[in-house]
Amino acid sequence: MTTVAAYAAPAAKAPLERTTIERRAVGEFDVLIDIRFAGICHSDIHQARDGWRPGTFPMVPGHEIAGVVSEVGPGVTRFAVGDRVGVGCMVDSCRKCDNCEAGLQQYCVEGPTWTYNAVGKDGEATQGGYSQKIVVDENYVVRVPEGLSLDVAAPLLCAGITTYSPLKHWNAGPGKKVAVVGLGGLGHMGVKIAHALGAEVTVLSQSLRKKDDGLKLGADHYYATSDPQTFEDLKGTFDLILNTVSAPLDFGGFLSLLRTDGTLVNVGLPEEPVRIVLQSLFGDRRSMSSSGIGGIPETQEMLDFCAEHGLGAEIELISASEINDAYERVLASDVRYRFVIDTATI
Template sequence: MVQTKFQAYASLKPGEKLQQWEYEPTPLGPHDIEIQVTHNGLCHTDIHMRDNDWNVSKFPLVAGHEVVGKITQIGNDVNYFNIGDRVGVGWIRNSCRRCSACLRGEENVCRQGYTGLIVGNHGGFANKLRTTADFAYKIPDNLDSASAAPLLCAGITVYTPLRTYIKNPGMKVGVIGIGGLGHLAIKFARAMGAEVTAFSTSVSKEAEAKSFGAHHFYNWNDAEKMQQISGSQDLILSAGSSEIDWDKAFKLLANNGVFCLVGLPVSTLNIPLLSLVFGQKSVVGSVVGGRRFMNEMLEFAAINQIMPMVETMPLSHINAAMDKVANNQARYRIVLVSE
């Protein structure tokens, strides 16, 4: 049977603007689904992949890994979805399913290495997507598609460490960087019962940060204020993509505090060892999340009405949208809507 070609926006070479492109999809496997794409959250990772910053991109590249749409075809062995179901797909396409991490629902740290949706595969910047059904997620009815899309990467990226390290209500949680990740971190941390402090170099973001749920806001460049709250935070989530003063960040941590990186600045982390050892502090990283937390996060967001601040643009404006994200002009996530 002749396959119908999918219409996509692809980068044909590293660093090139995306252009209209079509490709022949792989046959629908017994464990696969086909999705009519309606919404794509635009993540900075899509730009990194376009530019091959991590040397893992394969071209032509169809990016897009915060995908929402409706199921149009179902593989023969898929018995938990129906045609027409609204589903989302995030960064992880598949994993080994057998290691101890996968069996815990932590496929994001699969011991064999998970398969990324857009690493060697085509993603959601297209009219349709075929992917593994087991890594698609039903979108709760009271989450609209434009709000749900960024949750599939940005949302799960901050939810996983917050869910892991917030042990009780009233914990003091600091969020460094009020952008696509940070504004969602504030919302989730507040809903989990934490006392939330936002840190930013952009003083103009104070009102917005507090509207997201931050109890306190501090200008990162105000040395006197930062000194006054030294040792105050039980958990700090570093959500920015720019290098910061790591020593300053560590001084904010309380004893037994956890410093967690989810943003990826291109830099070397210099850890102040005396503070680390004598304060019994921890430095951790966290990458997206597995199926256990993804399903939980979507339900938590629906119940608590945690939605990102989004700006919608037509998918055909993908290059303009990427420029806006690259220039730090998005407030706070751009969602591309299929036309």
Template sequence: MKTIGYAAQSATTPLAPLRFERRELRPNDVAMEVLYCGICHSDLHAARNDWGWSRYPVMPGHEIVGRVTGVGNEVQRHKVGDMVAVGCMVDSCQQCDQCNQGEEQYCRAGNTGTYGGRDRITGEATFGGYSKHLVTREEFVLRVPPGLDPARTGPLLCAGITTFSPLRHWGVGPGSRVGVVGLGGLGHMAVKLAAGLGADVTVMSRSPDKEADAKALGAHRLLVSADADAMKKARSSFDVIIDTVPVKHDLNPYLPLLDIDGTLVLVGQLGPMPETNMVPAITGRRRIAGSLIGGIAQTQELLDFCAARNILPDCEMIRMDQINEAFERMERADVRYRFVIDMASLEG
């Protein structure tokens, strides 16, 4: 299938149109027309090779919503015309213990990324959702529930599941005390989802400027991390803290805020962190953990949960040809809180 998308040819070149071919349908494949695609900070990192493993050309996009245009002859879960979604993965071994328990993101053989990965059959590079069309095996295609706005569903597939998964894993519900560090694309979803699960939610920020925004998203209060007295009073007051900060930063202010057996979960920074004083961890049986997106079943659970409770990300819609400007704005944190590309704007 001939199609078009936007790709980076190197770490220093802007994204630009690229014509290419999607594979012909395999028996278990679903083909879709991409209608909307969210923009993740990971897209920017991959395009600019910030992690050192990008292979060019890079066509980002793993917050994808579209309509089914064709199915292979063995497909049973989806049909032509269905509204569907694809997140960060398009394949895994489907045989290991992690895949068998619905944790494909931790596939022992490594999951196949929606972009920047390698097709498990042909070895060809995978291209993401900054494109007109997508072809993916049916096990990794999700159902968009009726009532969930397709134009705002995309960010749930990365920002949403990245924060929902640790909230579910650590049993957050009514009575839970949840802190959220950072109020960007990930942070604003962590607030909405924790509040939706019935938790008492506190946003942590270096200044009081975000208090109104935090409360509008569903937080009960804002804790100013630069206020030494406030931080001291907040010690041992959280069961779970979701840390969404996407750069190297100090964890020492946050560990003492956890109660005994509390967990600080890192979902933002993928790389080195400063030295951490482990005294609070040992004296309070506190944990530092990480979490990677979520499995396919849990992502579907998230979509159904958000549809039932009308939880959606706050989005700014852009045209495909505004992608490079959006990347620059994202670097400046000049977005509230997630960009989404209207793929109808991509000609060709």
């Protein structure tokens, strides 16, 4: 066991505070990672504040982890000391169901073991990346290509793969019109990746406040959803709409923007139930779906793609003492576009 410094929520809705946690000894197939940077995802706030379900406390959030391997178990073949690596939203799965065998560990039939706010196979609570070190089985670690600095790579382990996976699955690319709803931590990566894939990209945001940013990130068009005329002008336009907003929307209005056989994919997860009017799906064979992160092979593919195209997250680097302020700023949409903790400050 190794004692490491971390920032944890001692109870639901309580401010995070500095503490220490125990990391397991490095097993045969484990790697010990010195965490250099950890992104702050809106999911961290949902879970630290019991927004989705009752959590396990004390809770160390963080599933956007980038660092350097400092020790490997005797059976490890994929990594060596000094390698630059990342860990995303999960650290294990059953490994034997059809989904796991297909590299879709995020859809493990038994449920993946999440990086934090879960229980590992050893019966111990998992703790996340707001810490100095983490021990992870090599099969759930990915390599960060040299073309990406670790600070801008960290958010890719959630925000990057959460948008890359549906864009690839629904064939975003040349000749396709893609809309991204919301220009935040997820949305800004959705715009970058959709543009790099060759799609014609439109941002649909509440206001035009971030229009200049959206166009710089790769959007071809930018519309305000607070303007009713937007829904008239864009009716029947898009092949794919990627909704990154974690709040209820007028889904009927957004579904009306799809072409025949178009799909609206949700990657934002509201805390409250949402209402869908089924009639809004009829007439043009529209679909409404969702997507959850990505498997380990696809996460590596995403990192390689981002390195090839020079795509890192737009970040604001903060010290650990600023985590609680950062949470409030995320809720106020006051970040462009991802907070990343310098874990040397923990």
